[in-house]
Amino acid sequence: MSVQATARITAVPDGRGGTALPVLESGGPLALRRTRSGLAPYARVTVVGAMTAPLGGDRLAVEVDIGDGAHLTVDSAAATVALPGAGPDAGPATYDVRLAVGEGATLRWLPEQLVSAYGSELRMTTRVELAPSARLVLREEQVLGRHGETTGTLTTRLTVRRSGRPLLDQQLAYGPGAPAGWDGGAVLGGHRAVGQLLLVEPDFEDSCPETRLLSPTAVRTRLAGPAVLVTAVAADARLLRGVLDEALRELKGTG
Structure with missing residues (x-):
């Protein structure tokens, strides 16, 4: 039996220099937990898998709304594993993430x-919808197949709009089923x-890091806006995370 579920987060300033979470609504296999941030003035939410998902046929969604001046980190407790459905007619699973970040607000979206x-x-x-002065750090990582197996079918689309553009x-x-090659x-x-x-950083309007090769399998690309995109491939998840973490450290040193 397929699952349809939506988890929701709303973050707003708490009036004391921090961030409050008036909406923290779990859904189905997506259990949300407020966890210790250790990085003021951020609130932190960790997504904890409450059951095996997504399976074929599941329809899952996460909606995050960050009000003006709020700061939020969202991570996850473990990797998400896409699995086949219970039967041949289960169909594909879908996972929709919708993120909105207001003026002067920051989102660090760092799932496993x-x-x-x-x-x-x-x-x-x-x-992702960003206000003109919003900041964003977004990391996406995909591992194609578990140890010793070939990959399933995976299609991802990332759309980011800033100031409505x-x-x-x-x-x-x-x-x-993916295109040849x-x-x-x-x-x-x-x-x-x-x-x-x-990484979307308004300060990059004045000085944005240039496009360059970071390694034989990683590149940093300057976008047409105050943002840069690092893209990398690696033999395994550990090596990939090391490349992306090092790229973020370098970028934060220039932003």
């Missing part, structure tokens, strides 16, 4: 990896971990 298990089919969309819109597809030298080159890091 998404693992595409053999036989699964997942369509994931992430839509497009900043980034890209779609990626891997596995059976997805595993070729021009895309993955045999690697099984792929990720990206998007």
Whole structure:
């Protein structure tokens, strides 16, 4: 039996220099927990998997609304594993993430990896709306197959709008049914971990880091706006995280 569920978070300033969470609504397998931030003035929410998901046929969503002047970190307790459905007619699973960040607000969206298990089919969309002075750190990581297995079918789309205008819109597809060449030298080159890091920083209006190669399998790209995108592939999740963490440290030193 498929699951339909939506988890919701609303963050607002608490009037004391911190961030309050008037809405923290779990849904189905998406259990939300307020956890210790350790980074003032941020609130922190950790997504905890309450059951195995997404399975084929599931319809999951996360909605995050960050009010003007609020600061929020969202992470997860473990990797998300996309699995096949209970039957051949289950159909693909969908996972929709909708993020809105207000004036002077900041969102750090840092979930753990998404693992595409053999036989699964997942369509994931992430839509972000940013106010002109909003800040964003967004990390996405995909692992194509568990240890010793081939990948399932995974399609992801990331759309970011700032001040109502497009900043980034890209779609990626891997596995059976994906366009030919997805595993070729021009895309993955045999690697099984792929990720990206998007940093939107209003201070980049004056001085934005330039596009450059970070390693043989990672590149930093300057976008047409106060933002940079780091894209990387690696042999495994650990190596990928190391590349993205190092890129973020370098970028925060320039922002």
